[in-house]
Amino acid sequence: MTAIRVALLGSGVVGSAVAKRLVDEADDLAARAGAPLEVVGVAVRDTGKDRSATGLAPELFTTDAEALVQRADIVVELMGGIEPARSLLRKAIEHGASVVTANKLLLGEDGPALYEQAEAAGVDLSYEAAVAGAIPLIRPLRESLAGDHVTRVMGIVNGTTNYILDKMDRTGAALADVLAEAQELGYAEADPTADVEGHDAQAKAAILASLAFHTRVVTSQVHCEGIMGITAEDIQAARRIGLVVKLLAIAERVRDDSAGDALSVRVHPVLVPRSHPLAAVHEAFNAVFVETELAGDLMFYGRGAGGDPTASAVLGDLVQAARNRVAGGHGPGESAYADLPVLPIGRARTCYFVRLDVLDVPGVLARVTGLFGQHGVSIESMRQGVRRSEDGLATLHLVTHAAQESALQRVMDEVQSLDDVRTIASVLRVEGA
Numbered sequence: 001m002t003a004i005r006v007a008l009l010g011s012g013v014v015g016s017a018v019a020k021r022l023v024d025e026a027d028d029l030a031a032r033a034g035a036p037l038e039v040v041g042v043a044v045r046d047t048g049k050d051r052s053a054t055g056l057a058p059e060l061f062t063t064d065a066e067a068l069v070q071r072a073d074i075v076v077e078l079m080g081g082i083e084p085a086r087s088l089l090r091k092a093i094e095h096g097a098s099v100v101t102a103n104k105l106l107l108g109e110d111g112p113a114l115y116e117q118a119e120a121a122g123v124d125l126s127y128e129a130a131v132a133g134a135i136p137l138i139r140p141l142r143e144s145l146a147g148d149h150v151t152r153v154m155g156i157v158n159g160t161t162n163y164i165l166d167k168m169d170r171t172g173a174a175l176a177d178v179l180a181e182a183q184e185l186g187y188a189e190a191d192p193t194a195d196v197e198g199h200d201a202q203a204k205a206a207i208l209a210s211l212a213f214h215t216r217v218v219t220s221q222v223h224c225e226g227i228m229g230i231t232a233e234d235i236q237a238a239r240r241i242g243l244v245v246k247l248l249a250i251a252e253r254v255r256d257d258s259a260g261d262a263l264s265v266r267v268h269p270v271l272v273p274r275s276h277p278l279a280a281v282h283e284a285f286n287a288v289f290v291e292t293e294l295a296g297d298l299m300f301y302g303r304g305a306g307g308d309p310t311a312s313a314v315l316g317d318l319v320q321a322a323r324n325r326v327a328g329g330h331g332p333g334e335s336a337y338a339d340l341p342v343l344p345i346g347r348a349r350t351c352y353f354v355r356l357d358v359l360d361v362p363g364v365l366a367r368v369t370g371l372f373g374q375h376g377v378s379i380e381s382m383r384q385g386v387r388r389s390e391d392g393l394a395t396l397h398l399v400t401h402a403a404q405e406s407a408l409q410r411v412m413d414e415v416q417s418l419d420d421v422r423t424i425a426s427v428l429r430v431e432g433a
């Protein structure tokens with residue numbers, strides 16, 4: 001049986017876990033794929049590093065990634081970043097190789113062009129590991145739900161931020177302290193900006209929106225807010241009314257007055273009821289809640305990061321790509337037939353939790369709530385805390401019904417200028433209530 005030639009680009013956290021499994025489980029993987037999977041080379045930056053843990057022969061490691069991709073049937077890209085990963089994948093596809101990648105940064109920025117290139121070349125481009133690590137999510141969206149209509153995808157797709165928010169919720173700690181701990185535990189990157197500013201989730205949201213709604217969404221179209229503004233007070237205030245803060249990636253199909261059928265795709269902190277399945281996702285776990293017309297609600301849960309969990313998703317793609325080559329074909333590509341506009345955040349509709357510090361004087365409630373009414377934002381509930389002796393202020397908590405973001409913004413602009421309002425302590429969106 002002719003072996004399938006596999007080139008690995010990268011042998012870091014994920015690449016080395018994939019390599020080790022290819023060595024340790026070679027017979028099983030060959031039986032599943034229908035042909036032996038032969039590693040013909042591994043591209044790295046530094047061939048001087050000790051790679052013995054992979055079990056691969058040292059001479060397989062090379063810095064010449066360009067030459068390597070030209071002698072492979074399947075290229076597995078696990079180096080990350082935009083370049084040279086993009087050029088190497090393009091070259092591999094041109095050369096007729098199928099490609100497997102975990103690179104959300106690249107797919108979020110340039111996925112549509114790569115999917116088209118792979119489709120035209122008649123090869124597989126698989127990326128199960130790029131969103132939510134080990135969780136089988138891409139294939140269910142692309143294949144199992146091919147006969148259904150997805151209406152909304154809402155998920156925790158970044159483990160670092162979920163770890164931080166969960167710890168703040170459980171212990172009352174401040175964000176900065178928990179972030180340091182997440183770094184020590186190895187969840188957050190050495191430079192955790194992509195995690196805490198939401199950019200990692202932003203790229204994943206673009207990938208999910210493209211797939212779920214058969215359209216093309218790139219990272220720059222996804223509204224993104226991270227978690228750096230979330231305070232221990234926000235968490236405690238949410239807790240008192242049965243809500244929990246999560247950083248969510250949300251992609252939903254909406255009917256917009258001017259744009260017609262459109263998408264709202266966004267990443268930001270969200271308050272969800274403690275009874276919602278996403279509220280029960282703790283530590284660095286990921287979960288994605290998918291709402292569909294026929295299947296109803298589905299939830300996908302598991303580990304979103306780490307060498308072995310991510311390797312599981314990569315190897316699943318690799319075995320499937322090998323099976324397809326053995327059978328002489330390729331799997332389903334991206335069916336991006338819809339051309340749905342992505343709405344600006346101002347046209348998103350959701351509910352809001354607003355926390356204000358106000359002077360506890362007669363008429364303040366009427367003046368504040370009057371502004372909500374004037375802009376058509378309906379209040380679902382309101383609660384005023386006790387007057388604080390130190391400053392004479394009281395905290396006002398309001399939860400709205402669903403309203404357009406731009407209307408809420410107008411309310412906040414005017415609330416800000418009321419004499420009785422000292423500070424807008426926070427405004428957080430509420431989903432799933």
Ligand SMILES: NC(=O)C1=CN([C@@H]2O[C@H](COP(=O)(O)OP(=O)(O)OC[C@H]3O[C@@H](n4cnc5c(N)ncnc54)[C@H](OP(=O)(O)O)[C@@H]3O)[C@@H](O)[C@H]2O)C=CC1
Binds near residue numbers: 105
């Ligand atoms: N880590 C995780 O939990 C997850 C990662 N991913 C994605 O998987 C991919 C890999 O991540 P991870 O394993 O953590 O990354 P690492 O930084 O641990 O490893 C990167 C590997 O790629 C090699 N590499 C980087 N740049 C080049 C280059 N220009 N030429 C040749 N080799 C290069 C490095 O070589 P050298 O060893 O010599 O430095 C290293 O072996 C990324 O796209 C990431 O976003 C997805 C989900 C989870």
Ligand SMILES: N[C@@H](CC=O)C(=O)O
Binds near residue numbers: 132160200305
């Ligand atoms: N930094 C990411 C790793 C996986 O994509 C995370 O924290 O989820």
